[in-house]
Amino acid sequence: MNQSEKKDLRYQAVQKVTLVGVVVNIVLALAQVIGGFIAQSQALIADGFHTLSDLITDFVVLVAAKMANKAPDEDHPYGHERIETVATIILGLALGGVGIGIALDAVDRLQNPEKLLQPGALAVSLAILAIVCKEGLYRYTYKVGKTVNSSILKANAMHHRSDAVSSVMVAIGVGASVMFSIPWLDALAAMAVAVMIFYMGAKLILDSTMELVDTAWETEKVESMLSLIGDIDGVQSAHMLRTRKMSSNVLVDVHIQVSPYISVSEGHHIAEQVMGALKEHYDEVSDIMVHIDPEDDETAAPSRDLPNRADILKQLKPVLKEVGLADQLDNVILHYLDGQIEVEITLSEAPSQRVLAQLQQHCSALANIRNVRVVHAITPA
Structure with missing residues (x-):
């Protein structure tokens, strides 16, 4: 299944x-609010308005999922998945706001005993119903979110779990209030609900913010990726592996060291093998950048300031002309290693030992060149 199909599947799952x-x-929500007024339970009414707030966050989830499902474009070459992350922060802010509102109302009632209400037995039954509904939504939503790897579904599942926990506290507070005829226990339960809701909101905001500032993937995942890359044929070592999350996706860039004497096309082939292996083993990985290194450049780049190909050829061609090899030149390969250049010259015919000696003598005087190797093409019979 390619990335586009995964995105479509994730969007359909989120929508459903x-x-x-x-x-x-x-x-x-209607049952809790209406029942709370009838049963005179402030905690149940608060929980009902908390449930109503879920409708707003559900709408945010639907809109965000639709926008995040858009294909990459010129302005968003990496796609729109970060919209899910922003939406998750909005969910967290909504939860925090609801928590603060419930807490302020509960404090007001505790400070003004005349506002306290004595709940009835109906409130306990509705609180239990809320627990069953919210826990069921949590399990259903989290299971699907984990299956399609949707961060916004997992966030919404945690929202449902916070609702279930708050409903448990409501049931305990209301039940105790009904049993012992102590009105302030209902308000105290509402306060506990507020604290739990605010905590869940803060956690969603923190986790999503860490993603927005490009926090790396889990350490054990990164270490396993390095091990996997190191086992690929042609890779001598891997370093500077960097990862960052974008909603349910992970973006990767890594430097791999290969033999400095292989061709560009072989180096590219090795890079493709690395990308294929990472995508095969990690479903979350959606984009990979592989940088090919002929030597370890993690701590230093000794060859960075050496002359480029055009400058080297300006020095080399007069030498080849002087020793009579200019017309036989097929190709020149330059190896930039350890702060010096190794030159590999391919000729159409094998030169004599005398000409080779002259070439080596002239090249030894050229700056930045460590050695010169001469090979000649062989035409199959």
């Missing part, structure tokens, strides 16, 4: 799961 959540939240 979120619509299920919308229906459940509408029914449950």
Whole structure:
């Protein structure tokens, strides 16, 4: 399955799961708010408005999933997946705002006993119903989110889990209030709900912010990737492996050291093998940049300031002309290693030992050249 098919599957899953959540939240919120007023439970009413806030976040999830599913374009060459990350932050802010609102209302009631209400037995039944619905939504949403690797679905699942936990606290507070006829226990339960909601919101914001600032993938994943790359034929070592997350995807760039005497096309082939192996072993990896190194440049680049090909040929061609090899020149390969240049000259015919000696003598006087190797082409019979 290619990346485009995975994105379509993820979007369809997000859409289906979120619509299920919308229906459940509408029914449950109405039951909690209306039942809370009838049963005189502030905690249940607060939990009901918390459920209503889920409808807003469900809408955010649907819009974000649709936008994140767009294909890369000129302005967004890496795609639109970061929209999911921004939406997750919005979810966190919504949770935090709901938590603060519930806490302020609970504090006001605790400071003004005349505002406290004595809940009835109906409130306990509705709180238990909310626990069952929210925990069911959490398990369903998280399972699908894990299957399609959707960060926004997992975030919404945690939202449902926070709802379930808050409903447990509501059930305990309301139950104790009904059993012992102590009105402030209901308000205290509402306060506990507020703290839990705010914590969940803060965690979503923190995790998403870490993604926006390009936090690396898990250390054990990075180490296993280095091990995998090192086992690929032709790779001498791997270094400067960098990763960053973009919603459910991981972007990778890595330097691999290969033999300095292989061709460019063979180096490219090795790089393709590295990319293929990473995508095969890690479904999350969507984009890979492989940099080919003839030597380890992690701590230094001794060949950076050496003359380029045009400058070397300006020095070399007069020498070849002087020893009578200019007309036989087929190709020149330059190897930039350890701060010097090794020259490999391919001739159409094998030169005599006398000409080779003259060539070596002239080349030894050229700056930055460590040695010269001469080979000649062989035409198959």
